[in-house]
Amino acid sequence: MINTPAITKRRIVSLVPSITELLFALDLEEEVVGITKFCIYPEKWFRTKTRIGGTKTINIEQIALLQPHLIIANKEENVKEQVEQLxxxxxxxxxxxxxxxQALEMIRQVGLHANRADKAEILATSIKDSFASLRPAPLQPIVYFIWKDPWMTVGGDTFINDMLLKAGFSNRFAHQSRYPTIALEDLRHLGACKILLSSEPYPFKEKHAAALKQLLPDAAILLVDGTLFSWYGSRMLQAPSYFRKLNPLL
Structure with missing residues (x-):
């Protein structure tokens, strides 16, 4: 990592969609000079900021032209070799x-590096307080799909799994790690549970829910907003109210 002197107004490039939205919430309109093509929120930034490729296909030469003082990446979302080159x-x-x-700590760290420590602390505290009002009991068993062909779910060591617990759901694949691939036929042996189809990264639609219902007629299948389960950052403020709509037991 290159050490840089303190700069009042830093030029920032974000390689992570959820963190781009966080930077907007931290009032860094002028500081943020580059984002990825997947940084669709805020919509104004998507239209006006320089796009430097995808999260896993960043354009290093274009980033260099922006001469950023700070680049924010993520271990899982970005390619290690590209990040090391930057x-x-x-x-x-x-x-x-x-x-x-870890999401709350990330907010604080981003705020510290972007000279918005006070705003970041206020945001992190607000998120923590908003989740404190959730009282998930008992937990409802679910399967949460993020992809199809192959069908992929989430393991217990993921941010999504932690958010599922906050929402009052018990992940039937929490005993596995990261993002396991499963056979749909195996779901027949899990017993009663809900199936949640995420809006991202795979954009599940009603047609996918209908097809799955034919295979698993006894399952309750719901389309859910994946950003409220997987986006760490300022969007977490919206999650508790959304979770209450999904789970009346909260």
Whole structure:
């Protein structure tokens, strides 16, 4: 990592969609100069900020032209070799978020590096307080799909799993790690449970729910907003009210 002197107004490039939205919430309109093509929120930034490729296909030459003081990446969302190449020339903050508490700490760290420590602390505290009102009991068993062909779910060591617990759901694949691939036929042996189809990264639609219902007629199948389960950052403020709508037991 390259050490840089303190700068009042830092030029920032974000390689992570949820962190781009966080930077907007921290009032960094002028500081953020580059985002990925998947950074669709806020919509204004998507239209006006320089796009530097995808999360896993970043354009290093284009980033260099922006001469950033800080690049924010994520261990899971970005390619290690590309991040290391950037770190040879620029200051890079590599985030790693696998649960709720780490998400709050990430917000604080981003705020510290972007000269918005006070705003970040207020945001992190607000998120923590909003989740404190959730009282999930008993937990409802679910399967949460993020992809099809192959069908992929989430393991217990993921941020999504932690958010499922906050929402009052018990992940039937929490005993596995990261993002396991499963056979749909295996779901027949799990017993009664809900199936949640996420809106991202795979954009599940009603047609997918209908097809799955034919295979598993006894399952309750719901389409859910994947950003409220997987986006760590300012969007977490919206999650508790959404979770209450999904789970009346909260």
């Amino acid at each position: 770190a040879a020339s620029f200051e890079v903050l590599v985030t790693d978020v696998n649960n709720f508490d």
